[in-house]
Amino acid sequence: MKKKQNKIAKDTNNFLKKYLKSQKKTDLMVPMKYGLLPGGKKIRSKILVDVGKIFNVNYSNLIQIGAAVECIHAYSLIHDDLPCMDNDNLRRGKLSTHKKFGESTAILAGNSLLTIAFEILGQKNFKLSDEIKIKLITLLSECSGHSGVAGGQFSDLNFEKKNIPLKKIVEMQIKKTGKLFSFCCIVPLIISKNIKHYKKFNEMGSKIGLLFQIVDDLIDYKGKTKNVGKKTNKDKKIGKATLISLLGYKNTIKYKEKLKQNIFKTLDKFGDKASDLKDTIEYIIIRIK
Ligand code: IPE
Ligand code: IPE
Numbered sequence: 001m002k003k004k005q006n007k008i009a010k011d012t013n014n015f016l017k018k019y020l021k022s023q024k025k026t027d028l029m030v031p032m033k034y035g036l037l038p039g040g041k042k043i044r045s046k047i048l049v050d051v052g053k054i055f056n057v058n059y060s061n062l063i064q065i066g067a068a069v070e071c072i073h074a075y076s077l078i079h080d081d082l083p084c085m086d087n088d089n090l091r092r093g094k095l096s097t098h099k100k101f102g103e104s105t106a107i108l109a110g111n112s113l114l115t116i117a118f119e120i121l122g123q124k125n126f127k128l129s130d131e132i133k134i135k136l137i138t139l140l141s142e143c144s145g146h147s148g149v150a151g152g153q154f155s156d157l158n159f160e161k162k163n164i165p166l167k168k169i170v171e172m173q174i175k176k177t178g179k180l181f182s183f184c185c186i187v188p189l190i191i192s193k194n195i196k197h198y199k200k201f202n203e204m205g206s207k208i209g210l211l212f213q214i215v216d217d218l219i220d221y222k223g224k225t226k227n228v229g230k231k232t233n234k235d236k237k238i239g240k241a242t243l244i245s246l247l248g249y250k251n252t253i254k255y256k257e258k259l260k261q262n263i264f265k266t267l268d269k270f271g272d273k274a275s276d277l278k279d280t281i282e283y284i285i286i287r288i289k
């Protein structure tokens with residue numbers, strides 16, 4: 001798993017480096033690269049490739065789409081760390097983008113990463129039909145905006161220091177984190193024109209994203225800043241609404257296990273072809289950062 005993961009992360013970063021190099025140099029490029037390239041796990045690209053394996057989708061197309069997703073993810077992290085949001089000074093073992101370059105620069109670098117994602121998908125030399133490109137751009141916009149990442153982040157901040165029921169917390173986490181994972185799980189179906197499994201993979205993506213966020217919350221609860229590369233033990237202090245704050249640590253572990261079983265049940269139907277995705281899900285659970 002680790003070897004495959006490293007290759008995908010490297011290929012995604014290489015694509016992004018080459019892409020940025022082909023553009024006119026600007027002063028914003030430095031903070032954009034800072035927040036985008038080093039240190040990230042590129043797990044969303046890995047999921048794209050894993051699902052792509054089930055449906056026999058071309059690898060380099062998936063790397064290009066993964067690069068676009070990673071731009072949106074990086075933008076969301078840069079903004080997530082801002083003082084008006086989670087106010088975090090450490091990200092991926094380094095100063096957060098706003099600590100390094102200042103707040104206004106971090107906001108604009110984030111905006112630029114968000115928009116460049118759509119630019120990457122709309123490229124003329126990207127070997128997919130215009131119809132598919134439009135579908136991807138539309139879906140990625142939906143997953144990133146008010147009914148996806150941005151909407152989920154809004155609820156996450158709005159829920160601080162309040163008693164929020166389970167259903168609402170799950171909904172918020174699916175929006176802020178799950179939607180991008182759903183996108184990654186659906187893309188291979190869009191490209192291979194497989195409508196039959198669309199709903200199933202959409203839902204499974206939400207569940208994988210939810211699982212990912214639950215583990216992120218567990219890492220915040222138990223992990224050491226030194227290992228994680230971001231400040232831990234913060235969610236409780238800020239009063240974040242998480243499954244841990246609602247159900248407690250032990251019940252959150254149980255919830256996580258059930259969720260994993262549920263995802264694996266869906267994947268069992270796809271036999272050996274789903275083994276890479278299963279490995280990634282195991283990794284999501286046991287990771288320490
Ligand atoms: C962190 O995401 C934010 C969440 C959605 C929980 P990752 O853990 O994927 O961050 P990087 O890209 O590896 O730093
Ligand atoms: C962030 O969740 C999810 C995003 C959409 C960026 P967190 O706020 O828990 O992410 P970290 O812990 O700061 O990486």
Ligand code: MG
Nearest residue numbers: 080085086156
């Ligand atoms: Mg946050």
Ligand code: MG
Nearest residue numbers: 080081086088
């Ligand atoms: Mg945060």
Ligand code: MG
Nearest residue numbers: 216217220235
């Ligand atoms: Mg967190």
